[in-house]
Amino acid sequence: MTPLERSLVPSASPLHADAAHDQAFCAAAGRLAVRSLYEELVLYPKPGLVSLIDSGSHQDMDARTFMRSLFSLRHYFLRITAAGMAGACFDELKRLGIRAEREMLAATGGINTHRGAIFCLGMLCAALGRIAASGAQPSPEALRATLRREWGAALMGHADARDAQTHGAIVASRHAASGAREEMALGLPSVFDVALPRLQATYQRSGDMRLARIDALFALMAHMSDTNVYFRGGAAGADMVREQAAGFLQAGGAAAAGWEERALDMHRLLVRHRLSPGGAADLLGATCLVHEACRRPLPGADGA
Numbered sequence: 001m002t003p004l005e006r007s008l009v010p011s012a013s014p015l016h017a018d019a020a021h022d023q024a025f026c027a028a029a030g031r032l033a034v035r036s037l038y039e040e041l042v043l044y045p046k047p048g049l050v051s052l053i054d055s056g057s058h059q060d061m062d063a064r065t066f067m068r069s070l071f072s073l074r075h076y077f078l079r080i081t082a083a084g085m086a087g088a089c090f091d092e093l094k095r096l097g098i099r100a101e102r103e104m105l106a107a108t109g110g111i112n113t114h115r116g117a118i119f120c121l122g123m124l125c126a127a128l129g130r131i132a133a134s135g136a137q138p139s140p141e142a143l144r145a146t147l148r149r150e151w152g153a154a155l156m157g158h159a160d161a162r163d164a165q166t167h168g169a170i171v172a173s174r175h176a177a178s179g180a181r182e183e184m185a186l187g188l189p190s191v192f193d194v195a196l197p198r199l200q201a202t203y204q205r206s207g208d209m210r211l212a213r214i215d216a217l218f219a220l221m222a223h224m225s226d227t228n229v230y231f232r233g234g235a236a237g238a239d240m241v242r243e244q245a246a247g248f249l250q251a252g253g254a255a256a257a258g259w260e261e262r263a264l265d266m267h268r269l270l271v272r273h274r275l276s277p278g279g280a281a282d283l284l285g286a287t288c289l290v291h292e293a294c295r296r297p298l299p300g301a302d303g304a
């Protein structure tokens, strides 16, 4: 851990006496969150999305924009883990999230690369910190229960209180579609009930994490309501993304022969229609974070 990382964890949690352990844990959780978003970025093929190979349906951003964004977020995830560990209320977490959004926009020249990720992975990091403070090990069940118990009511309020004309708000007013706020208020059902089981099943069968992430991404696209897709493509665009992704999974997903060509076909189709499932990309990052954080203890966690 660097001295700067150490200084970002202001004081040990009152519940957990060992400051060095707390600092190591927050630094490891922060690095894992950034790495999870990096794993999402480098995955290919991803229909309509930016990768190292191409910019999908985007004209104003490429992989370099995402790398700049990730660099700007490295201290945020550490800070929000520490805040969760110290028992912060939602308003404090929100202040950190808003500051991180500002830093991301400054790093990308005003382009929204990771707003959904700042929100969803940020809350997950806070929950990881909270669990570590109690001396427990993270598990998907513990993460979900912590989100509900500690910040559930405030997240419900956040979902109801739309204060700005964001793309998500515009979509909510035009379509019967939920978005990041509702997903978070319900405790990330798309991550815990849809993407994580799919990622784990494919990984168990194939032992190949790339294939597992591909299947998890397609499961998300087939299931969720992604305000990015609705904003650009309306209900017809959202139906197209869901049907195409469901068709890919019905054909056997990433386990079936010829899966890569089928995924590329969908990529080309979405690019033709200018559709980009950015919400699904963010939730894939969240799924990778949950999977890795629960697989083995993070440095600094009790027993690690």
Ligand SMILES: CC(C)(COP(=O)(O)OP(=O)(O)OC[C@H]1O[C@@H](n2cnc3c(N)ncnc32)[C@H](O[C@H]2O[C@H](COP(=O)(O)OP(=O)(O)OP(=O)(O)O)[C@@H](O)[C@H]2O)[C@@H]1O)[C@@H](O)C(=O)NCCC(=O)NCCS
Pocket (backbone or CB within 6 Å): 093, 094, 095, 096, 097, 098, 101, 112, 113, 114, 115, 116, 117, 118, 119, 120, 122, 123, 166, 167, 168, 169, 178, 179, 180, 181, 183, 224, 225, 226, 227, 228, 231, 232, 276, 278, 279, 280, 282, 283
């Ligand atoms: C709660 C907020 C995140 C705001 O949400 P809201 O829905 O009101 O506002 P949006 O600005 O639209 O942001 C929502 C972002 O969430 C992602 N997303 C979409 N659907 C879902 C979903 N079902 N579940 C989870 N996440 C979802 C999505 O992120 C991706 O979209 C980015 C690009 O989006 P956009 O700006 O629309 O850009 P383009 O398509 O390029 O636009 P055009 O070219 O067409 O013009 C992409 O990169 C992904 O990141 C949405 O962006 C939040 O703002 C908030 O409350 N912030 C405060 C911080 C906070 O509360 N923190 C708490 C502690 S962490």
Ligand SMILES: Nc1ncnc2[nH]cnc12
Pocket (backbone or CB within 6 Å): 040, 041, 048, 049, 050, 051, 056, 113, 114, 276, 277, 278, 279, 281, 282
């Ligand atoms: N790879 C990606 N492409 C486009 N939007 C995204 N939002 C998060 N990750 C993304």
